[in-house]
Amino acid sequence: MLMNIKLIVILVSYLLSASVFAETESSASAKQIVEKFQSDLIAVMKEGQKLGYAGRYEKLKEAVINSHDLSKIARIVVGKEGEKLSEEQQQKLDEVFSKLSIASYAHNFKDYSGESFVFVSEEQTARGGVVIHSHLVIPDDKPVKFDYMLKEKGTSWRIINIIANGVSDLALKRSEYTTILQREGFDALIAKINEKIDNYSKQ
Amino acid sequence: MVIRSSQTGSLKNSLQFARRLTLAASIVTLLSGCATTELAGNNNAANPDDPYEGFNRTMFGFNNSVDSYVAKPISDAYRWITPDFMQTGVYNFFNNLKNVNVVLNDVLQAKFEQGAQDTGRLALNTTLGLGGLFDVAKNVGWHQNDEDFEQTLAVWGVPQGSYLVLPLLGPSTARGIPGSVFDTAANPATYIGMPVQLLSLLNSRANAEGALKFIDEAALDPYVFTRESFLQWRNNLATDGRMDSSANLLDLDDELETSTKPIKE
Numbered sequence: 417m418l419m420n421i422k423l424i425v426i427l428v429s430y431l432l433s434a435s436v437f438a439e440t441e442s443s444a445s446a447k448q449i450v451e452k453f454q455s456d457l458i459a460v461m462k463e464g465q466k467l468g469y470a471g472r473y474e475k476l477k478e479a480v481i482n483s484h485d486l487s488k489i490a491r492i493v494v495g496k497e498g499e500k501l502s503e504e505q506q507q508k509l510d511e512v513f514s515k516l517s518i519a520s521y522a523h524n525f526k527d528y529s530g531e532s533f534v535f536v537s538e539e540q541t542a543r544g545g546v547v548i549h550s551h552l553v554i555p556d557d558k559p560v561k562f563d564y565m566l567k568e569k570g571t572s573w574r575i576i577n578i579i580a581n582g583v584s585d586l587a588l589k590r591s592e593y594t595t596i597l598q599r600e601g602f603d604a605l606i607a608k609i610n611e612k613i614d615n616y617s618k619q
Numbered sequence: 620m621v622i623r624s625s626q627t628g629s630l631k632n633s634l635q636f637a638r639r640l641t642l643a644a645s646i647v648t649l650l651s652g653c654a655t656t657e658l659a660g661n662n663n664a665a666n667p668d669d670p671y672e673g674f675n676r677t678m679f680g681f682n683n684s685v686d687s688y689v690a691k692p693i694s695d696a697y698r699w700i701t702p703d704f705m706q707t708g709v710y711n712f713f714n715n716l717k718n719v720n721v722v723l724n725d726v727l728q729a730k731f732e733q734g735a736q737d738t739g740r741l742a743l744n745t746t747l748g749l750g751g752l753f754d755v756a757k758n759v760g761w762h763q764n765d766e767d768f769e770q771t772l773a774v775w776g777v778p779q780g781s782y783l784v785l786p787l788l789g790p791s792t793a794r795g796i797p798g799s800v801f802d803t804a805a806n807p808a809t810y811i812g813m814p815v816q817l818l819s820l821l822n823s824r825a826n827a828e829g830a831l832k833f834i835d836e837a838a839l840d841p842y843v844f845t846r847e848s849f850l851q852w853r854n855n856l857a858t859d860g861r862m863d864s865s866a867n868l869l870d871l872d873d874e875l876e877t878s879t880k881p882i883k884e
Contacts, residue, residue, distance in 0.1 A: 520837065558762045561860065582855025583848050591666065591847045592840045608839045615836065 446546040446566045446573035447538060453483035453575070454533040454550070457521070461528040469617055472522040480521060485567065485574035486514045492576070493589040497597040505602055512609045523616035530555040533562070541565070546573065668792075668850060669782045678784040679842050685787065686824075686831075694824040708752040709822045714763065715744045715751025716808045723805055724766035728774045736761055765856055768805075769798030773857035782846055790849040 456479035460472050467475065480486070490513040491498055491506075501509065536549040546566045551559040565577040565586075577586040596605045669675060698706065718741040725734030740756040740763075748755040757763075772794050773779070780793025791799065803809050808819055838844035 523836070556757065581852070582860055583851045587851065588844065588847045592838070592843045595843045596840055605839070612837070612839065 447535065447548055449483050449566065449573045449575065450548045450550065450564045451533075451535065453479055456483075457525055458528070458532065461525045461531070464526040464528060469522055469526075472526065473518060473617075476521045476525070477518050480518050481514075483575050484517070485569050485576050486510070486517060488567070488569075488574070489513070489517075489576055489586065489589075492586060493593045494597060495590055495594045497594050500597075501602065508606060509602075512606055512613070515613050516609050519613045519616040534559075544568065545576075666782075666846070668779070669846060671781060671783065675782065675784040675846075676842055678786055679845070681786060682784065682789055683841075690824050694821060694828065697821050698825050698828065706822075706825065709818065710826060711744070711748070711754045712751045713808055713819050713822055714754070715741065715748065716806060718744075718763075719807055720768070720802055720805050721764055721766045724768060724771045725764070727768075727771045728766065730766075733764060733766075737764055737766075767798060768801035769795045769853070770857045772798055779850075779854075782850060790845060792850075792853070795853070 456476070460467065460475050460479075464472060487510050490510050493513070494501065494509065498506070532553050534551045534553055536551055539547045539549065541547060544567075548564045548566065550562045550564070552562055553559045561579075561581050563579040564575050565579070566573040567576050568574075577584060579585070593605065596608065666672070701709075718737055722734055722737045722741060725731070725737055740761045743756045743759070743761075744751050744754060747753075754763075769792075777794050783791050783793065783796070785791050785796075788799075808815065834841055834844055
C-alpha cells in the first residue's frame with residue numbers, strides 16, 4: 417500500500433515535471449524562432465553590401481518565411497475589410513504582401529555597424545500567445561526595445577507582430593491597409609504595394 | 620511585419636521623427652494658439668482618435684507642400700554646406716538646452732532619480748561639453764531622456780484628446796498643444812533671439828530628414844502612417860513603455876480571434 421502511494425507520488429511528480437518541462441520547451445522554441453531570425457538578420461547585415469539587394473532578398477526570404485506567419489499577418493492587416501475580398505483577391509494580397517515584407521527587410525538591413533540583439537524576457541499572453549522581449553543594442557546609443565509576438569502554428573511558433581519602442585507594426589499596417597481599402601479599393605492597394613516593392617529593389 | 624524593424628539608420632530616424640516634430644513645434648510656439656479645437660468635424664473618420672480627418676488631411680498636404688518647396692531645399696543646402704561635426708554640435712547645443720525642460724518635467728512627474736541624472740547631464744554638457752556643443756554625458760552612460768509637458772499632462776491624467784495636424788507645426792493632439800506652449804516657454808532657446816531660432820528650426824528639419832525619407836519609402840498611406848506612428852510613439856513615451864504588454868498586445872489578441880474566425884452574416 418505504502419509502496420503504491422509512493423509510486424503514485426513519483427508518477428504524479430514525474431508527470432508534473434514533464435508537463436512543466438514541455439511548457440518551457442515549447443516557449444523556448446518561440447524564443448528560438450526569434451533568435452534564429454535575429455541572427456539571420458545580423459548575418460545578412462554583415463555581408464549586406466557584398467550580397468546586394470537580390471542576394472539579401474534571397475537569404476531573407478527563407479529567414480522571414482521560416483519565422484513569420486505571413487498569411488495570418490496579411491489577413492489581420494485587412495481586418496474586417498477582408499470579408500469583402502474574393503478568394504482570388506485574398507491570394508493576390510497574400511502574394512504581394514509576402515514580397516513586400518521580404519523586400520523591405522532586404523532594403524533596410526543592408527549594412528552593419530556593431531548592432532546586436534539581446535534577449536530580455538518572455539511572457540505568455542491571455543490567449544496562448546508568447547511575447548519575446550528583446551533589445552537591439554546599438555553602439556553609442558540607447559537600445560531599442562523589440563517585442564515579438566508569436567502564435568502557435570501547427571507544431572511550431574511564428575511571429576505575427578513586432579513592436580519597436582511601443583510602435584506596433586501590425587497596428588500601423590492595419591490602419592493603413594483598411595483605410596486604403598475603404599477609400600480607394602483593392603486594386604489601388606495592390607498597385608501601391610507593387611510600387612513599394614519596385615522602389616525597394618531599385619535603391 | 621518589416622518596416623518598424625528596419626536597420627539602425629532608418630530605424631533610429633523613424634523613432635526620432637516624432638521627437639523632432641515636437642521639438643520643431645515647441646520652437647515656433649504660439650502659432651499653435653491659433654489652431655484651437657473649433658474645427659469642422661468629419662464623422663467618416665476610421666480612427667476614433669481622428670475625428671477631424673478631413674481637416675487634418677488638408678493640413679498634412681499643405682505642410683508637405685511647404686516642406687518640399689521651402690523647408691527641404693533649405694535643409695538640404697544646410698546639410699550639404701555644413702560639415703558633419705558642426706551639424707552634430709548644433710544638434711547637441713539645442714538638445715542640451717532642451718534638458719532644462721526634461722529636468723523640470725522629471726520633477727513634475729516625481730521622477731526624482733531620473734531628474735538627478737538629467738540634471739547631472741545638463742551640468743556636465745554645459746560645462747565640460749562647452750555650452751552643450753559636445754555630448755560628454757553620453758560617454759559617461761547618461762543617455763538622453765525624453766520628457767516634456769505633454770507627457771506630464773498625461774501622467775497627471777489629462778486625456779489625449781483628438782489628433783490634430785497643425786499648420787507648419789505638424790502632428791499634435793489636443794493635449795499636445797498646451798504641452799508645446801509650456802515647453803516653448805520653459806526652453807531657454809526661445810529667448811535667445813531670431814537668428815538662433817532659425818538655426819534651431821533648420822536643425823530640427825535637418826535631423827528629421829532620415830525619418831521623412833523613411834516614411835516616404837515605407838508608407839502606403841503617408842497620412843495614416845504618420846498618424847498611427849505618432850500616436851503610438853507618444854503614448855509609449857507618456858507611459859514610459861509600460862503600456863505595450865498590456866493594452867497593445869491584448870487588443871491584438873482579440874483582433875486575432877475575430878480574424879481567424881471570420882463572421883459570416
